[in-house]
Amino acid sequence: MKIGVLALQGAVAEHIRSLESAGAEAVAIKWPHELDDLDGLVIPGGESTTIGKLMRRYNFIEAIRQFSAQQKPIFGTCAGLIVLAQHIESNHGTEEPHLALMDIRVRRNAFGRQRESFETDLQVKGIESPVRAVFIRAPLIEAVGEEVDVICEANGEMVAARQGHLLVCSFHPELTEDSRMHHYFVQMTAQSLQTKASR
Numbered sequence: 001m002k003i004g005v006l007a008l009q010g011a012v013a014e015h016i017r018s019l020e021s022a023g024a025e026a027v028a029i030k031w032p033h034e035l036d037d038l039d040g041l042v043i044p045g046g047e048s049t050t051i052g053k054l055m056r057r058y059n060f061i062e063a064i065r066q067f068s069a070q071q072k073p074i075f076g077t078c079a080g081l082i083v084l085a086q087h088i089e090s091n092h093g094t095e096e097p098h099l100a101l102m103d104i105r106v107r108r109n110a111f112g113r114q115r116e117s118f119e120t121d122l123q124v125k126g127i128e129s130p131v132r133a134v135f136i137r138a139p140l141i142e143a144v145g146e147e148v149d150v151i152c153e154a155n156g157e158m159v160a161a162r163q164g165h166l167l168v169c170s171f172h173p174e175l176t177e178d179s180r181m182h183h184y185f186v187q188m189t190a191q192s193l194q195t196k197a198s199r
């Protein structure tokens with residue numbers, strides 16, 4: 001199993017390390033054609049406007065949409081969650097979506113200045129004990145469509161969700177030693193490979 005980490009901006013090396021400790025082969029992806037031999041893709045955190053711009057400049061938008069159309073799993077963390085969302089809100093109003101793949105409405109920088117970065121332990125559906133979650137100028141999921149399963153909340157707010165082959169979280173699972181969120185994604189990818197093989 002080979003999982004790519006979109007390497008336009010953000011914590012790429014940390015995601016590669018976490019994927020490896022979750023048992024996958026992981027590679028940095030710089031060009032759209034490199035998506036062809038991947039089984040899954042991680043879109044890391046960083047700054048969503050910048051990642052969106054770079055995705056357009058290097059023709060990743062259409063390539064990732066095609067990747068998703070093949071039901072190949074995609075995991076967006078923090079800014080990666082924002083670029084996957086169909087609806088984006090910020091303090092300046094509604095923004096143009098980027099990949100627009102997941103039926104969620106997100107709010108950028110949703111925690112306000114006092115709580116810009118913090119860490120906490122959160123229960124995630126499908127993971128036995130709480131995971132350490134690092135939030136950095138994090139977005140929140142404000143609304144989800146019918147197909148979306150919310151798998152984690154922080155103080156009643158939605159911070160991680162899954163829609164079929166798409167997984168998102170508003171925190172940074174790559175910044176802790178706990179690789180269970182990556183393991184969750186590796187399992188999703190393994191399942192999708194199995195389904196394909198049995199077709």
Ligand SMILES: NC(=O)CC[C@H](N)C(=O)O
Nearest residue numbers: 045046047048078079137
């Ligand atoms: N840590 C992050 O990825 C922050 C996301 C960033 N605040 C944005 O809106 O794009």
